[in-house]
Amino acid sequence: xxxxxxxxSDGAPGAAPPTGTGTGGERQRRSTLxxxxxxxxxxxxxxxxxxxxxxxxxxYPLVYTSWISLHRVELSTxxxxxxxxxxxxxxLWDDDRFWNALLNTITIGVLSxxxxxxxxxxxxxxxxxxxxxxxxFRVAALTPYATSVGAAALVFTMLFERDFGMINWMLSLVxxxxxxxxxxxxAAQTAxxxxxxxxxxxxxxxxxxxAMQAIPRDxxxxxxxxxxxxWQQFLKVTVPGIRSTIVFTIVLSTIGATQLFGEPLIFGxxxxxxxxxxxxxxQTLGLLLYEEGWKNYQMGRAATVAWAMFLLxxxxxxxQRIVKRVAARKA
Amino acid sequence: MDKFRRKLRRRVVTAVSAVSAxxxxxxxxxxxxxxxxxxxxxxKVTITMGxxxxxxxxxxxxxxxxxxxxxNVTIKAxxxxxxxxxxxxxxxxxxxxxxxxxxxxxxxxxxxELSDTQKDKFVDLAGVAGTDHFLPWKxxxxxxxxxxxxxxxxxxGPMAVCYRKDLFEQAGLPTDRDEVAKLWEGxxxxxxxTGKRFKQKSKADKVAFMDSSSGLxxxxxxxxxxxxxxKDGELIYGSNPVVKDAWKLASEAATSDLTAKLRQFQPxxxxxxxxxxxxxxxxxxxxxxxxxEKAGPKNKGKWDVAKAPKGANWGGAFLxxxxxxxxxxxxxxxxxxxxxxxxxxxLFKKIGNFPSSQTALEMPEVVDAKSDYFSGAPxxxxxxxxxxxxxxxQVLGRKDGTIKxxxxxxxxxxxxxxxxxxxxxxxxxxxIEKAAG
Numbered sequence: 001x002x003x004x005x006x007x008x009s010d011g012a013p014g015a016a017p018p019t020g021t022g023t024g025g026e027r028q029r030r031s032t033l034x035x036x037x038x039x040x041x042x043x044x045x046x047x048x049x050x051x052x053x054x055x056x057x058x059x060y061p062l063v064y065t066s067w068i069s070l071h072r073v074e075l076s077t078x079x080x081x082x083x084x085x086x087x088x089x090x091x092l093w094d095d096d097r098f099w100n101a102l103l104n105t106i107t108i109g110v111l112s113x114x115x116x117x118x119x120x121x122x123x124x125x126x127x128x129x130x131x132x133x134x135x136x137f138r139v140a141a142l143t144p145y146a147t148s149v150g151a152a153a154l155v156f157t158m159l160f161e162r163d164f165g166m167i168n169w170m171l172s173l174v175x176x177x178x179x180x181x182x183x184x185x186x187a188a189q190t191a192x193x194x195x196x197x198x199x200x201x202x203x204x205x206x207x208x209x210x211a212m213q214a215i216p217r218d219x220x221x222x223x224x225x226x227x228x229x230x231w232q233q234f235l236k237v238t239v240p241g242i243r244s245t246i247v248f249t250i251v252l253s254t255i256g257a258t259q260l261f262g263e264p265l266i267f268g269x270x271x272x273x274x275x276x277x278x279x280x281x282x283q284t285l286g287l288l289l290y291e292e293g294w295k296n297y298q299m300g301r302a303a304t305v306a307w308a309m310f311l312l313x314x315x316x317x318x319x320q321r322i323v324k325r326v327a328a329r330k331a
Numbered sequence: 332m333d334k335f336r337r338k339l340r341r342r343v344v345t346a347v348s349a350v351s352a353x354x355x356x357x358x359x360x361x362x363x364x365x366x367x368x369x370x371x372x373x374x375k376v377t378i379t380m381g382x383x384x385x386x387x388x389x390x391x392x393x394x395x396x397x398x399x400x401x402x403n404v405t406i407k408a409x410x411x412x413x414x415x416x417x418x419x420x421x422x423x424x425x426x427x428x429x430x431x432x433x434x435x436x437x438x439x440x441x442x443x444e445l446s447d448t449q450k451d452k453f454v455d456l457a458g459v460a461g462t463d464h465f466l467p468w469k470x471x472x473x474x475x476x477x478x479x480x481x482x483x484x485x486x487x488g489p490m491a492v493c494y495r496k497d498l499f500e501q502a503g504l505p506t507d508r509d510e511v512a513k514l515w516e517g518x519x520x521x522x523x524x525t526g527k528r529f530k531q532k533s534k535a536d537k538v539a540f541m542d543s544s545s546g547l548x549x550x551x552x553x554x555x556x557x558x559x560x561x562k563d564g565e566l567i568y569g570s571n572p573v574v575k576d577a578w579k580l581a582s583e584a585a586t587s588d589l590t591a592k593l594r595q596f597q598p599x600x601x602x603x604x605x606x607x608x609x610x611x612x613x614x615x616x617x618x619x620x621x622x623x624e625k626a627g628p629k630n631k632g633k634w635d636v637a638k639a640p641k642g643a644n645w646g647g648a649f650l651x652x653x654x655x656x657x658x659x660x661x662x663x664x665x666x667x668x669x670x671x672x673x674x675x676x677x678l679f680k681k682i683g684n685f686p687s688s689q690t691a692l693e694m695p696e697v698v699d700a701k702s703d704y705f706s707g708a709p710x711x712x713x714x715x716x717x718x719x720x721x722x723x724x725q726v727l728g729r730k731d732g733t734i735k736x737x738x739x740x741x742x743x744x745x746x747x748x749x750x751x752x753x754x755x756x757x758x759x760x761x762x763i764e765k766a767a768g
Contacts, residue, residue, distance in 0.1 A: 075426050076448045097765075157598055164602040180592075183747040270415055270597050271736040278743035279750075279758075294419045295733060296766045 062310070069303035076297060088304040098308070100280055101288040104189070108264075108284060109257030112193035112200075117249060119201050124208035125234055138209070141202035153195055153266035160191045160267075182268065185281040192282055195263045200256070204249050211242035251320075258313055261286030271295075285309050367656045368407070369433040376661045380408040381432035383417035385620050386485060386648060388669055391681040397668060404661065413596070414438050418732070425449055433656040434666060437482045437649040439472060440732025445651075446475040447729055453481035454652040454659055459667050464690040468723050473649050482649030483670040484687035486678070488615030489717035490550050490643045492522070493622060496706065497633045498610040502533040508708060512638040519551050519640045520580055526589040529610060539591035542609045544581040544746055545739035546595055550613040551577035554643035554720070560728025566767060568734065569760065578738075582752035585745045592747045594739065601625040607633075615645040616685035616714045623704040636708040642720020647687060685714050692718065730767040737762045 069088055071081040092098050127137055144152070159166045160181040168178050181187045215238065223233050239246075264282050265273045274295050276283025283291070285305060293302030368379035380388075388394050389408045398404055409432065411417035418441055424430040437445055445453070456462065457480040469484040492515075496506040504525070505511055515521040526540035541547065552558045552573055559568040568574045584590055591609040593600045603609060604626040614622065614636070622634065650670060652662045668674065675686035676694045683702070686692055692715060700711035728734070741759035744750040750758075 074448075075422055076444070078426050161599055161602070163599055163608060164606065180747060183743070270413055270594075271740065272594065272597065272743075274415070275740065278740040279748050294423070295415075297422060 065303045065306050068299055069307050071300045073299045074297045075293065075299050078299065081300075084300065088300050089308075092301070092304050092308060097280060097283070097288060098285075098305070101276070101283045101285045102312075104276065104280075104282055105258060105260065105284045105286075108189050108193055108196075108260060108282065109254070111189055112196035112260075113250075113253040113257055115193075116197045116201050117204060117246070117253065119197070120204035120249070121208055121239075121246075123201065123205040124212055125238065127205065127209050128212045128238075138206065141205050143202065144199045145203040147199065149199070149262035150266060152199055153263045156191065156195045156198070157267050157269065182272070182277060183279075183281070185277075185279070188267070188277060188282045192260075192263050192267050195267070196257075196260070200253070204253075207245055207249055208242055211245035212238055215241040254316065255313065258309060258316075259286055260284045261290065265290070285312075367431045367433045367653050369656060369658045369662070371658060375403055375405065376658055377405045377407065378434065378658055378662050378665055379432040380406060380434040380436075381411075381417070381421065382408055382436045383411045383414045383438070384648075385617070385682065385684075386410075386436060387620075387678045387682045387684050391678060393669065393674060393677070397665065404665070406665070414732075415736070425452055428655070431653050431655060433653060433658055433662040435651050435653060436485075437473065437651050438732065439647045439649075439727070440735060442473050442482070442649060443727040443731060444729045446473055446479075446481050450475045450477075450479050450481050452654050453479075454654055454656075454663065456480045456483055456652065456663065456666070459483070459663055461671065462667055464672055464688045466687055466689050466692075466718075468721075468725050469647070469687040472725065472727055473651075482651035483666050485648045485650060485670055486617055486646075486675070486684035487687045487718065487721075488617055488644050488646035489685055489714045489721060490553070490613055490615045490645055491636050491639050491710075491713050491717055492611055493614040493619070493634055493636050493705070494611040495607065495630075495633055496635050498533070498538055498607065499529075502529045502610075504529060504532075506635070508635050508637045508706075511635070515640045516638075517640055519547065522547070522640060523580055523584050523587075523589065526584065526611075527587060530587075530589060533610075537608060539609045540589040540611060541584065542591050542593045542600065542603060542612045543595055543739075544585040544590050544742045546613040547584055548577045548581040548738060548742060549645050549735065550639060550643050551580065551641075552643075553645045554641045554722070556722040556724045557726045558728075559731060559734045560726055562726055564728065566728070566763070568763065578741075578752070578756065581742055582745050582755070585742060586752070590746055592743075594743065596621075605630075613639065616679075616683050616710070617646060619683035619702065619705065619710065623702075631704050632706050634704065635706045636702070636710055636713055638713055639717060642717040644718075644721045644725065679711075683710065685718065730763075733766050734763055737766060 068081075070083065070085060072084050072088075073081045123141060127134065127141065131137070160168075162168065162178055162180050162182065165181070167181075171177075171179065179187050181191045219237050219241070220233055223237050228236065261284065264276055264284055264287055267273065267282070268275075268277055272278060274287065274291050276287045276291075285308070289302050289305040289309070292298050292305055369377045371377075382388065389410060394406045394408060398406055411420070417436070418438065420430075421435060457474075457478060462483055465484050466487070469487060470480060473482040473484075474480050492511075494511060499506050499511065505514070514525045529540045555573045557567065557571060558573065559566060559571075561567045591603055593603050593609070595612075604622060607626075607630065612618070612622070619636075623631075626634065650666045652659060652666055656662050670688070672686070672688045672691035672694065675684075675688045675691040676697050678684045679686055679691070679697055680700055686697060691697055698711045698715060700709070701707050702710045737759055740762075741755045744755040744758060745752055
């Protein structure tokens with residue numbers, strides 16, 4: 001027994017042949033421990049990089065942002081912080097700019113998400129047909145997504161220009177007078193939504209297409225035998241078949257809409273971009289955050305907006321869960 | 332027992348990954364942002380510059396000239412088109428302590444804020460040899476309370492009115508620049524009433540008298556020594572009669588439909604210049620380069636420059652050297668050279684940026700300068716006379732640049748969104764409180 005207790009320090013695997021039953025049991029126990037550590041521990045080691053990065057670039061900023069939001073602090077003098085407690089939050093609650101930005105975020109979100117997903121669905125349905133050069137069309141559908149926000153928004157800004165923009169020129173051909181896209185609230189929001197729709201429709205269409213191709217052919221055949229038209233097939237077979245993908249894209253688009261920033265910023269350009277128009281007519285929450293932080297240089301207030309956005313997303317998530325549960329119970 | 336152990340092990344693994352994550356964070360925080368892009372290597376010096384707008388150093392070949400005269404120096408200039416974008420990036424870089432260039436341009440509207448809050452990050456240029464040639468008020472704008480000078484002056488912005496001769500003729504107004512100047516001599520409100528005359532008689536329906544009401548607003552307030560702040564750094568825009576008067580007249584121009592409802596240097600303004608949608612714009616000297624470029628050769632000789640009702644200074648810039656730069660000495664030499672009288676006179680001749688150097692202002696190539704594009708207008712004399720009218724003391728404030736933007740937006744509310752001047756003032760007031768309070 002004395003031997004067995006002294007081996008652990010130099011007992012490398014396979015270093016010495018088993019000499020007795022006692023040491024053999026010890027070794028076996030250790031190797032099973034290693035084995036179990038491998039089986040149970042390895043997955044953690046493999047997922048660790050994500051959590052390390054998550055902690056560094058998401059969790060830490062989140063905590064630090066909440067700390068900043070309880071202070072009055074300017075960008076140029078980040079080392080000088082003045083504790084103000086929840087003042088920033090109450091001020092934000094009383095600030096009509098916040099409610100205006102929230103409302104704009106919702107309206108632009110709806111204006112861009114709903115047509116976008118409907119169009120994507122239609123596009124995916126068309127791409128799902130057997131057609132010549134289908135790969136070309138699929139790649140083409142994805143091209144806008146590959147374009148940078150900056151480039152797309154800049155081009156659209158030129159198209160939507162009031163005096164010499166192409167869209168107003170085309171409208172003038174059918175007798176519509178010059179629309180002041182930027183200064184008119186709904187026109188501006190429509191224009192911004194157009195940029196979003198243009199960029200994301202193809203992307204969503206490809207997601208739908210992938211889901212559609214997983215639907216078994218025989219369902220369509222069965223439906224066809226039952227006399228269902230193409231349209232009925234689309235409604236009764238395709239849409240139910242990709243329901244989970246639709247939910248997924250709605251969630252993605254909602255998150256995207258909440259964070260909407262680049263398009264309106266570039267659409268307005270210069271100081272007007274930051275404030276979302278002279279009358280804040282298209283200022284989103286993202287822009288309000290940017291205005292507080294990078295125009296007024298009030299980091300405390302900017303951090304408060306960031307937290308408000310975060311809490312909003314959580315609220316949306318919770319509401320969605322509740323709705324889902326209620327719907328499930330009813331069914 | 333086994334269950335408990337498994338649980339424990341899971342905790343250990345979680346703790347390990349959490350600790351290693353923390354290590355990563357600390358590792359990031361520990362390193363220094365490092366350098367400003369420039370440096371010395373094998374006797375070769377690289378100097379980086381961060382500039383905005385059309386400061387002209389690169390565009391007119393001055394940097395190339397310097398590199399030719401100093402073969403061991405390489406200069407890399409990064410030019411942002413829009414000053415707001417540039418300044419936001421500069422602020423972020425200053426706060427982070429990284430991403431800065433060796434030399435950074437400073438716009439006048441930001442001078443006070445930088446010398447108040449960031450002077451430690453700039454090299455003191457007070458003692459640089461051969462830099463006693465500036466207009467007295469120019470250098471004082473970048474001098475901190477402890478006499479530290481954080482930048483050397485490039486140009487200033489004495490103002491005049493740029494106008495279209497052909498459109499004036501169509502409206503039955505005089506076209507000669509002296510007679511035009513007489514139309515509004517001594518009083519900006521006469522400029523607005525000339526606009527009303529223009530509007531009545533103009534045959535071209537789609538041509539407005541001026542581009543934007545904010546141009547007029549700027550011209551009016553910048554002719555005074557105090558604008559938004561008083562000498563003690565207190566906000567006085569609300570009670571300052573200068574601001575009130577300018578607001579009143581600018582909103583009158585906006586509500587009388589005298590403007591093309593454009594915003595200067597924003598989308599729509601450039602095509603407006605190219606397609607002649609407005610007849611006048613209040614122009615500081617540095618704007619001439621922009622107008623001639625954007626209005627293009629087809630409008631050459633149609634533009635002219637007339638004296639403004641009152642001398643004013645809009646804009647101007649400085650060059651500062653960063654304390655962090657590894658090539659401080661060389662960067663200072665470059666800044667001193669770029670802002671020397673000869674170079675300032677050269678830049679004025681090339682692109683119309685008006686010198687802030689007293690010496691340069693007296694050089695014959697400045698005094699006798701004429702602009703081909705603007706019908707041969709004696710711009711040296713016109714802007715020189717305007718520069719003399721600029722008050723010797725100019726009080727800057729910390730948030731001047733931001734407040735100017737907010738006022739422009741306030742006027743846009745009247746001009747393009749049909750808000751009443753009263754309502755627009757209230758919004759403006761609230762916004763300034765948020766931005767500067």
